[in-house]
Amino acid sequence: MSDRGPSRGEPSGAGGDRPGRPGERAAFNPELSGVGGPLETLTFEELLAALERVAARLAGGELGIETAADLYEQAELLYEAAGERLAAVEARIERLGQLDEE
Numbered sequence: 001m002s003d004r005g006p007s008r009g010e011p012s013g014a015g016g017d018r019p020g021r022p023g024e025r026a027a028f029n030p031e032l033s034g035v036g037g038p039l040e041t042l043t044f045e046e047l048l049a050a051l052e053r054v055a056a057r058l059a060g061g062e063l064g065i066e067t068a069a070d071l072y073e074q075a076e077l078l079y080e081a082a083g084e085r086l087a088a089v090e091a092r093i094e095r096l097g098q099l100d101e102e
Helices: 044-060 065-101
Strands: none
Touching (some): 044 065
């Protein structure tokens, strides 16, 4: 019998996306991360705001260990997506700068 889940005050969906094997990535969970859609649809600013919300929840110290681990995984996904989005915009700006120089 498992005592994990919403009955312990964890958000619904907590743990549902936990990878089955070591080294396997968790799936992004918009509900757990407090966003309105999949990573691909979020702006850089939305990704940062979600990351800040997740970090604040983790820093609050009121979470169970399983929920904290789930949120940490979500934070990693948000951070990676924000970094990729930023790199894409930087590359775009650089290309635009090169066009201006020609």
